[in-house]
Amino acid sequence: MLWFKALHLIAAFAWMAGLFYLPRLLVYHAQETAGSAGSELFKVMERRLLRAIMAPAGIATWVFGVLTAWEGGYFSDFPVWLVVKLLGLAGLTIVHLWLAQVVTEMAADHRRYTHRLFRMVNEIPTVLLIAIVIMAVLRPEFW
Secondary structure (H helix, E strand, O other): OHHHHHHHHHHHHHHHHHHHHHHHHHHHHHHOOOOOHHHHHHHHHHHHHHHHHHHHHHHHHHHHHHHHHHHOOHHHHOOHHHHHHHHHHHHHHHHHHHHHHHHHHHHOOOOOOOHHHHHHHOOHHHHHHHHHHHHHHHOOOOO
């Protein structure tokens, strides 16, 4: 179980780094003129970050997290803190999938969103991470 937990944490750190960095790249990309050298560079950076780091790390986070919970017996009584943590992880997954869609659109020079939106989106993973860590470490009892 400790190996699963260690691999879960390593994957989660890598995934979170990507979830923090990709919106920041999109902020700068949205400020570039479509077709410019800068825009083309951001396309490469975003694609590589998403495909080489974020996607594998996100999948590994879920896989090793489920294995850790399974081995720890948490699915037998399903505590409320685990439900809240899983909801936070679902939120991170939704943000990830939305960012992947935006990267695809930006790669085709379709720019539906402004840099201001990406600045706000950049805060969502932080808020979800705070909730997830509090649930995982403190394991509060809600009733």
